[in-house]
Amino acid sequence: EEQLLESGGGLVQPGGSLRLSCAASGFTFNNYAMSWVRQAPGKGLEWVSAISNSGAKTYDADSVKGRFTISRDDSRNMLYLQMNSLRAEDTAVYYCAKDAGQWPSNWLDPWGPGTLVTVSS
Amino acid sequence: EVVMTQSPATLSVSPGERATLSCRASQGVNINLAWYLQKPGQAPRLLIYGASIRATGIPARFSGSGSGTEFTLTISSLQSEDFAVYYCQQYHDWPRTFGQGTRVEIK
Numbered sequence: 001e002e003q004l005l006e007s008g009g010g011l012v013q014p015g016g017s018l019r020l021s022c023a024a025s026g027f028t029f030n031n032y033a034m035s036w037v038r039q040a041p042g043k044g045l046e047w048v049s050a051i052s053n054s055g056a057k058t059y060d061a062d063s064v065k066g067r068f069t070i071s072r073d074d075s076r077n078m079l080y081l082q083m084n085s086l087r088a089e090d091t092a093v094y095y096c097a098k099d100a101g102q103w104p105s106n107w108l109d110p111w112g113p114g115t116l117v118t119v120s121s
Numbered sequence: 122e123v124v125m126t127q128s129p130a131t132l133s134v135s136p137g138e139r140a141t142l143s144c145r146a147s148q149g150v151n152i153n154l155a156w157y158l159q160k161p162g163q164a165p166r167l168l169i170y171g172a173s174i175r176a177t178g179i180p181a182r183f184s185g186s187g188s189g190t191e192f193t194l195t196i197s198s199l200q201s202e203d204f205a206v207y208y209c210q211q212y213h214d215w216p217r218t219f220g221q222g223t224r225v226e227i228k
Contacts, residue, residue, distance in 0.1 A: 035217075037165075045157075045165065045208055047217040061216045095164055106212040107155035109167035109176060 002026040002110050004096050009115030016086050016119070022079040022096030022112055030054075030074040033099035035108055036081050038092035038117075048094070049081065052103035059105070064090075086119045093117075123147055123211050127220035133228040134199050142223045144192040144209035152188045153213035159222075160205045168207075169194065199225070 008020040020036070036048040049060045049070035058070050069082040079096050093116050097108035124147040134140045144154070152172035157165040167176040169185035172192060182197040196203055204227055209220040 044221045045159075045210070045219040047210075047219065050217070059215055100170065104212075104215075105217060106153070107167060107170040107210070108157075108165075109170075111164040111166070113164050 002098060004098065004110060004112035006094060006096050006112045006115040009094065009117045011118045011120065012086055013121050014087060014119055017082070017084045018086065018117060020081040020083065020094055020096075020115060020117070022081075024077045024079065024098070027098065029072075029077040031102065033101065033103050033105050034070075034072060034079045035097050035099055035105050036070060036079075037095045037097055037108070037111070038090075039095070039114075040089075040092045043092075046092075047105075050099065050105035051079070054102075057103055083117070086117075088119050091117060091119045122216055123150060123214050123218050125209055125211055125218050125220035127207075127209060127223045129223060130221070131224045131226060133226050135228045136201060137198050138228075140196040140199055140203075140225055142194040142196075142207055142225070144187075144194070144220050146190045146192075146211055146213075148214075149189045150211040150213035153211055154185075154187070154192050155210045155212065156183075156185055156194045157208045157210065158203075158205050159208065165208060196225075 035050040051070045067085045093114040095114045097111040100106040154172045156169040159165040173185045206222045
């Protein structure tokens, strides 16, 4: 069974940093692109970042460009999201999701249960 | 960016009835469209990709149609577990974008 599990969320002050992790299992991790999608409390879904299966290609939403960095460690079946210069509007549940193929990012299946990031002083 | 607009925002339906959800793209996305279902406190789950292809394990009562800018998700006979929020997502262009969601509630 394909599974994803995020970790690393928590409370952080504005301007601070946080690194999210996503552990993957049940599939050949280095065969698939991966994405991060977030959901602010009571709001809809916003795609954040995507990375190709090789890690050579990435794409970020304008709202996080220059502040967030997506990366992967295929030797550990791990996906990461380094988040710097955090703002209140980054408060959300962050989901990692497996892409349909290698690149570009298409539909997402499955998704992890999510990890909550709260940016507040 | 491609703006995805879903309608209605909320749909009230009785169990056993048919539900029709719409998704419109601000520019053509061919058939590069997916539908997801999200229940409270849970992660989204893929229902449909390629505008009309059911994902693995999705019941036949769910069907998708459309291409270009107009798409429809139909649930032929609503079951209790189908009351949730539904999102469409285009993967034709960057950034990937979602609709704002349609909540399907019990009438």
